[in-house]
Amino acid sequence: MGPLLEARAISRNFGGVQALDRVDLTVNAGEVLGLIGPNGAGKTTLFNVICGLPPTAGHVLFKGEDITGLAPDQICRRGIARTFQLTRPFAALSVRDNVAAAVLFGRNPRQIRSLDDARRAADPILSSVQLDGRKEAPAADLLFSERRRLELARALATGPELLLLDEVMAGLTVAETQEIVEILSALRRELSLTVLVIEHVMKVVMTVCDRIVVLNYGEKLAEGTPDLVAGHRAVIDAYLGVAGA
């Protein structure tokens, strides 16, 4: 299958900081691509550029169309959804209504005519992330690990073809991490999603990803299968030697 997303020669400066330096990234339809690298490498900035942050230079193509710098709602309607490193649900709304809001914001405005329709559409999504039991709770009452799954549900609710996950497992216990890994593999099977995932837990990256791209100081350091990347000298020096587990 061909590329779903292509980021071409992306550079992004913040004042004097070069967060990204001519980074090329291709995400093929159906794959799970891991994006790794030390803190400050530019991983989240690359997500932001894919989601509409204007790059200093370069282009983002989705299904062959230039989407560089588009507004968040336009990016969403084309089929790209993301999670945020810091989750910010509508705290006072129920878990179910948080997901319903994302359904309304997303790609099916014609079939979804009312808030009730959106709530009904939210239910299977909540089951898929194992939050059925917490539907009526205000989002503010969720445990840390449940908030992560809500964040995932809200992204899924917009009906993406490409899902961008920014450290959805950070700070979770081994059991909670395993739970998300299982949720992701089920989603991948059922929805034929393409996933771009930023993750620090190397064990997860190595088992979940088909391919890995390594960023370091805003530059692409290496790219390849998990085995290839894990054996790459520069990657070990820059990253795995320090953060590897």
Ligand SMILES: Nc1ncnc2c1ncn2[C@@H]1O[C@H](COP(=O)(O)OP(=O)(O)OP(=O)(O)O)[C@@H](O)[C@H]1O
């Ligand atoms: N809005 C911003 N304004 C100024 N500098 C920024 C901004 N966003 C990112 N940066 C800088 O760009 C560089 C890359 O940051 P980025 O958040 O993309 O890294 P990261 O790889 O996601 O790191 P982490 O693993 O810590 O999440 C850092 O030096 C960061 O301080």
Ligand SMILES: [Mg+2]
């Ligand atoms: Mg980040």
